[in-house]
Structures are given as structure tokens and as C-alpha cells.
Amino acid sequence: MYNQIISKLRDIEEENNIRILYAVEAGSRAWGGSSEASDYDVRFIYVHPIEWYLSIEEKEDYIDLPINNLIDLHGWDLQKALKLFRKSNPSILEWLHSSSIYIEDSTLIDRLRRLSRDYFSPKALLYHYLNMAKANYKKYLGENKINLKKYLYMILPLLACSYIKNNKKIPVMNFYNLMNSELNNSILLEEISSLLVQKKSAKYNEEILRLDIIDDFLETQINYYQEYVLKVEGKDPIDYDCLDKLFQRALEEIWRLSL
Numbered sequence: 445m446y447n448q449i450i451s452k453l454r455d456i457e458e459e460n461n462i463r464i465l466y467a468v469e470a471g472s473r474a475w476g477g478s479s480e481a482s483d484y485d486v487r488f489i490y491v492h493p494i495e496w497y498l499s500i501e502e503k504e505d506y507i508d509l510p511i512n513n514l515i516d517l518h519g520w521d522l523q524k525a526l527k528l529f530r531k532s533n534p535s536i537l538e539w540l541h542s543s544s545i546y547i548e549d550s551t552l553i554d555r556l557r558r559l560s561r562d563y564f565s566p567k568a569l570l571y572h573y574l575n576m577a578k579a580n581y582k583k584y585l586g587e588n589k590i591n592l593k594k595y596l597y598m599i600l601p602l603l604a605c606s607y608i609k610n611n612k613k614i615p616v617m618n619f620y621n622l623m624n625s626e627l628n629n630s631i632l633l634e635e636i637s638s639l640l641v642q643k644k645s646a647k648y649n650e651e652i653l654r655l656d657i658i659d660d661f662l663e664t665q666i667n668y669y670q671e672y673v674l675k676v677e678g679k680d681p682i683d684y685d686c687l688d689k690l691f692q693r694a695l696e697e698i699w700r701l702s703l
Contacts, residue, residue, distance in 0.1 A: 449486055449515060449546055456517070460507065462490040463698050465522065466553045469544035470535075476619040477596050477643050483511060486546065487539050488519035489553075494695050497523070522552075522694060526687045529556060532565035532679075534572040541616050552694040563682040566608050570673045573601035573608075574666070581662055589651040592643055599636060599658065602665040603627070609672065632657055 453464055471485025472478040496503070505521040520528070520536075528536045540557045548554075580598045584590045596619070603622040607615040615622060619640060627633050635657055642652070695701055 445484060445514075446546070448513070449484060452515060452517065453486070453488065453547060456488075456507065456509075456519070457490070460490075462492055463549070464488050464490045464519070464547055465550040465694065465698070466539070467519075467545070467547040468539050468542035469546070470539060470542060471516070472593070472643075474542055474544045475600060475617045477593070477600075477640060479644050479646055481514075481648060483514050483516045486515060486517050487535070488517070488547070489522055489525045489539070490519050491522045491694060491698055493699060494701060497695075522691060526691055529560070530681045530684070530687060532563075532568040532681070534569055537564060537569070537614050538617055541614055543616055543618060550694055550697060552690055552697070555690060559682060559686075560614060563679070564614055565679040565681075566612060567673060567676045567678050569608055569614070570605055570669065570676060573604045574669045574673060576601040577605075577662065578666055581666060584654075588654060590654050592639065592646050592650050592652050595652070595654075595658070596639060596643060598662050599623075599639075602662065602669070605665070605669045632661055 449467075453467055456462070457464055465488075467486060467488035468474070469484065470487040472482050473484060490507070505524040507517070507519040509517040525536055537560055540553065540560055577598045580594050584594065600617065600619055600622070603619075603626050604615040604617065606626040607613070607622055610626070619636075623633060623636055627636075635655055639652075639658075
């Protein structure tokens with residue numbers, strides 16, 4: 445599948461007259477909860493020729509293609525990606541720290557990765573992951589059975605919250621690494637590991653009976669981080685000037701220009 449994905453990304457470049465700077469796996473295959481039927485959630489950052497940015501015409505700054513042969517492709521123009529990076533957008537930060545990389549063709553990406561460690565907002569990420577867990581938790585409140593994938597999607601963001609609190613760093617969204625670093629309850633670890641094993645052979649939208657030990661963990665953690673996040677100080681974003689220079693340097697590097 446790797447070769448098919450690379451081939452498809454190269455086709456996108458040719459069809460849209462762009463260069464893809466960076467492409468990663470961002471879905472369940474990246475965080476360790478995939479099954480054979482899981483899609484390949486490929487996310488990428490691309491750049492247009494400089495003339496595209498000199499027009500006053502409003503243009504789409506993303507590429508979104510329908511799922512084909514289990515490959516789900518979605519990309520952001522570099523300008524859009526940098527604007528979201530400045531706001532500590534969780535998606536862009538997850539992409540930058542993904543452990544499953546298809547393309548990395550620009551030194552810009554490593555610069556952004558280094559900057560993200562200094563300028564990301566823990567408060568913004570905590571709110572994002574907390575709300576992600578809460579939304580799924582509320583949806584299934586009172587139900588005896590629960591969608592297995594959604595169950596895992598409640599646990600993972602709370603592990604990410606724990607990692608941010610304990611390490612003051614951006615978490616790499618890998619289920620096994622996070623649960624082994626953030627959990628010290630061996631029974632809970634065993635139950636979550638069992639869910640991940642079930643997920644690998646589960647049918648689409650398969651439901652399971654809820655587990656008291658996991659429900660207790662979810663409720664306790666959600667309540668804790670609702671209070672904790674209020675005490676976390678906000679952080680000033682990186683200066684526009686710094687990102688402008690990165691953007692200009694990327695155009696020079698990719699298109700061999702002198703700006």
C-alpha cells in the first residue's frame with residue numbers, strides 16, 4: 445500500500461501543479477488501533493508556485509479527495525498550515541510529530557517541528573483532547589453497549605492530556621506508548637490492551653459491553669482535566685514575522701527562487 449499512496453500523492457502534485465512538502469499517516473493506523481479494513485488516513489502539506497499567492501482571487505487552500513481503495517487523502521496549503529500552526533492547531537501538531545511519514549521533502553518541516561516544541565500552547569491542546577473525550581463520553585452516557593472505536597477515542601485523548609501535564613510536551617499519538625507511559629494500573633492497562641486487540645479484528649462499527657474499570661477511568665479523568673485546564677496559563681503565539689520568513693524560505697527552496 446505504501447507504493448500506491450506515494451504514487452497517488454505524486455499524481456496529486458501533477459494534477460494540481462503543486463509540490464507536497466510533507467505527508468503522513470494520521471488515523472487509526474498511526475495511533476495503533478487499526479484493523480485490516482481501516483482506511484489509510486493520509487494527510488499532507490503542499491505549496492503552490494509563487495504566482496498562486498500573488499493573485500487577489502480567493503482560492504481553496506485545501507485538497508480533499510473521496511476515499512478510494514481505502515486511501516483517504518486530505519491536504520492543506522502551506523499558508524493555511526502555518527496559520528493553524530500559529531494557533532497550536534492539534535491536527536497540524538499531530539502531523540508534524542507523526543511516526544509514520546510518507547514524504548518529507550523540505551527542511552521547513554524540521555524547522556516547524558523544532559519551533560512547535562517551544563511555542564505550542566498546552567492549554568489549547570488540553571482543551572482539544574478533553575473536549576474530544578467528553579463529546580464521545582456524553583454521546584454514549586447511559587448506554588449498555590458502546591462502539592469499540594469510539595470507546596478507544598475516549599481513552600486516547602485523556603492519555604494525551606496526561607502526557608501533556610506530566611511532560612509539558614506535544615504527545616505522539618501512539619496508543620501503546622501513551623498508555624505504557626501514563627498508566628500505572630496494571631488491570632486497566634490489561635483491559636485497554638485487550639480492547640486494542642479486539643479492534644484489530646473488529647467489524648465496522650462493532651459494539652461491545654461497557655467495562656466498569658474503563659468507565660470509572662473516563663469519568664475520573666474528564667472531571668480532573670476539566671478543573672486542571674482552568675489553571676493552565678495561556679501562551680503567546682509565535683510572531684507572524686517568523687512564520688512569514690519560513691514561508692518565503694520554503695518557496696525559495698522548493699521553486700529555486702530568490703525572494
